[in-house]
Amino acid sequence: MNAKVELERIKDAVKEGYLFACLRLPEEMVKKFEEALKLEENPLARRVFEILLENAKIAEREKIPLCQDTGIPVVIVRFSSGVDLSGVPEAINEGIAEAVKEGYLRSSVAHPLTRKNTGTNTPAIIHYEYVSNETFDIWLMPKGCGSENMSRLAMLPPARGIQGIKEFVLNTVKEAGPNPCPPLIVGVGIGGNFERSAYLAKRALFRNPGEPNRDPEVAELEKELLEEINSLGIGPLGFGGKTTALFVHIEIEPCHIASLPVAVNLQCHSARLKKIKLL
Numbered sequence: 001m002n003a004k005v006e007l008e009r010i011k012d013a014v015k016e017g018y019l020f021a022c023l024r025l026p027e028e029m030v031k032k033f034e035e036a037l038k039l040e041e042n043p044l045a046r047r048v049f050e051i052l053l054e055n056a057k058i059a060e061r062e063k064i065p066l067c068q069d070t071g072i073p074v075v076i077v078r079f080s081s082g083v084d085l086s087g088v089p090e091a092i093n094e095g096i097a098e099a100v101k102e103g104y105l106r107s108s109v110a111h112p113l114t115r116k117n118t119g120t121n122t123p124a125i126i127h128y129e130y131v132s133n134e135t136f137d138i139w140l141m142p143k144g145c146g147s148e149n150m151s152r153l154a155m156l157p158p159a160r161g162i163q164g165i166k167e168f169v170l171n172t173v174k175e176a177g178p179n180p181c182p183p184l185i186v187g188v189g190i191g192g193n194f195e196r197s198a199y200l201a202k203r204a205l206f207r208n209p210g211e212p213n214r215d216p217e218v219a220e221l222e223k224e225l226l227e228e229i230n231s232l233g234i235g236p237l238g239f240g241g242k243t244t245a246l247f248v249h250i251e252i253e254p255c256h257i258a259s260l261p262v263a264v265n266l267q268c269h270s271a272r273l274k275k276i277k278l279l
């Protein structure tokens with residue numbers, strides 16, 4: 001297959017997609033908020049869910065961002081052989097910059113040392129994934145940094161095993177407390193090496209909310225961890241309650257026999273995500 005998608009089309013799709021993501025929560029999140037509201041007995045936790053549901057409705061109706069932090073853009077480009085990627089990163093950045101301008105979104109990307117704002121909320125962090133089936137998808141995540149800042153990575157001794165992984169994930173959520181704006185989606189990357197585990201944790205957050213890992217053993221670990229996280233009692237926005245996390249997503253890959261990398265990437269309740277299909 002030889003495919004050259006018009007750069008203008010990519011830019012426009014990214015612009016629309018980024019705006020959409022900033023204004024509309026994924027349906028799965030809204031559904032889960034409704035379920036959690038029924039489950040919670042703590043009046044403060046219930047009130048938080050009522051406000052989050054109202055906030056989602058207002059954002060969609062009034063076309064205003066779900067949260068003032070419209071994120072650092074994280075993008076995954078999934079492509080198969082024959083897809084021409086020349087000019088694609090530029091088109092993605094232009095699309096995001098236009099969305100920021102048109103939607104009056106906050107520009108939050110700055111030089112790390114001078115802290116000078118780039119003014120366009122770009123450059124986006126773009127990852128590339130080669131896939132075998134005929135594909136050209138662009139996945140967009142405006143990622144809030146309240147939750148990003150509380151994310152952690154550990155190179156555990158392999159002897160710590162599954163118990164060590166669980167302890168690390170639980171400690172990360174516990175130490176984060178209310179800072180990452182719970183209820184959370186907890187992305188966990190296990191295996192690979194130092195940088196790969198961090199990517200796996202981020203990749204886990206790109207899964208549709210609540211979609212379990214295809215491997216039943218890993219899916220079981222997701223369930224166990226979710227229960228253990230929710231028994232911490234941090235609750236929505238840290239006010240206490242049964243719902244500290246809505247979902248746990250885990251991605252795993254093989255690693256060196258001498259290491260056990262584990263990364264935890266926290267996603268806040270404003271778990272914005274938009275997946276665009278270009279082929």
Ligand code: SF4
Nearest residue numbers: 067144146147181268
């Ligand atoms: S962490 Fe999420 S909910 Fe909290 S301020 Fe940032 S984007 Fe908003």
